[in-house]
Amino acid sequence: MPTPYTKLVIEHFKNPHNVGEIESPDVKVTEGSPACGDMLTLYLKVDPDTRKIVDIKFRSYGCASNIATGSIITDLAKGKTVEEATQITWKEAAEALGGLPPVKVHCSVLAADALHSALEIYLEKNNLLKEKKTTTIEVIFQKLSHVINPMTGIDIVKSKLIKSVTVDNGVIIIEVDLAEDFQFAGNIREEIIERVEYLWDVKEIRVEFIG
């Protein structure tokens, strides 16, 4: 059947691995929300001595690429140490699935985010994390590198679509070199806000389309 998905994506979508919950997990984390169309809850169990991920499970409210990425990324993380698992990127997950259509890449990012958040929380809980970082222009750029232009499947930093970033007393102004009526402008705005708003010292975000 001609679908834009690879066979592997469809296999993982139809029969996802590692679905469910873990009783008394070390970490439970949820990324996304039903309002933005994708939501993924991840459960993590780590062996305190070896710091190996002994169990990992997920539940997903989302589209095929979200479910398939949740399935593959939990496969990839299982058995790795927490430190090793932080190296797993959404790109790696997408490649392990044989690729994803550009327009769907942003859905798969959520699964990687959930994994990274879970690992970060684990490290923080166990006092293994460095201190709270102040949000700087560099931090914003790093966050924006997870926002994908659905037209190309390439993130907006690499695509040089970020004209400027200003950080001023918790007010973040991001100028995007795309027209206000660009097909995905609304979507990109939402994603940018989602990526930045949770930072502890951010009070306001203004996304301006100046292309």
Next chain:
Amino acid sequence: MRKKNWDMIDRIYLDSAASTKTDPEVIEEMIPYFRELYAIPTSQFSHSFGIEVQDAIFGARKLIKEQIGASNEEEIVFTGSGTEANNLAIKGTAQANRSKGMHLITTKVEHLSVLESVRKLEKEGFEVTYLSVDGKGNIDIEELKRSIRTDTILITIQLGNHETGTVQDIEQIQEIVANTQAYLHVDSAVSFPYLPIDLRKTKIDLMTFSPHKFYGPKGIGVLFVREGTKIAKIIDGGFNENNLRAGTENTPAIIGAKKAFEIFKQEDVSRIKSLKDLLRSRIENEIKDVELNGALDNSLPHILNYTFKFVEGESIALRLDFEGIAVTTGSACYSKNLQASYILLAMGKSHEQAHGSIRFSLSKYNNEDEINLTVLKLKEIIEDLRKLSPLGKE
């Protein structure tokens, strides 16, 4: 035994609000206009090839005129699509009447061909009022009354909604508009001929028809333009279509459109409606946590839209597709701009409700077995996806 019956079903097409299978009778009727009657009908003083085609196109106009109760053949304008008919109706009347005013009224739930047309006019300086709709998708007649100004020149409102099937009260709307200088354009692309029309009894000035939604060919739209309506041409060139739409007549499609108007049977409507009722009652009785998007009454007989809570629509649609069942969803993941259905959002539904929505749309080619198989598969899929979902768990 049921299984045996269902195994014979190949694929199930429940996306007829998007387009339908062209009726074989329509195709038959079109073929001579590729093979022998290929000349252009531009002039009645041309060669005999052209005159034959001219006659055939006039015959098509006459039949359509009679079917919809237009008063003369010149009121029937063939375009390249329903979208183009909406563009012509809106941009054409706005341009031709700008000296009378620059204000237009439409609704938030129109087809994109209407919304994008008025948005373009806004950029040119026109003002547009977008009427809200209630939870069922109906406009508020009082809001319409309040929105009409002395400089309002066009009111464009769909008859039936393409996503939810909700039908507007066009009787009331036309009475209100009739007392103003504004023209009334009605988009009946998805509602006709499920809701037939007799234009002699209405005050509608312009009306859009889309034959491929009722077993006609694609590549053809029909715009009714009541005699005396001031309207400008938006595609320039020759003097075709009563000088309202330049371009070589798509004769095979015009003839196919005529046939579609001619052979549509109102008996099919009640059969389709009973299939919709079957689908509705089985979904509501057999699947928990579902919500109808649209109205129970005043709804098109072939469109049904449900939200299945706690699951995302693209996943449902894709899993149904694996089973050979074609539907669409209002989920952002499915749309070309990654935004959830603006229609459901305008109805006050949450993003979550829009993401989990599925539209089923029927045609005369569907049957009861197909509906029953769809429900069976749907139940399995919803149950599966809900097991996977983090939502709806206590």
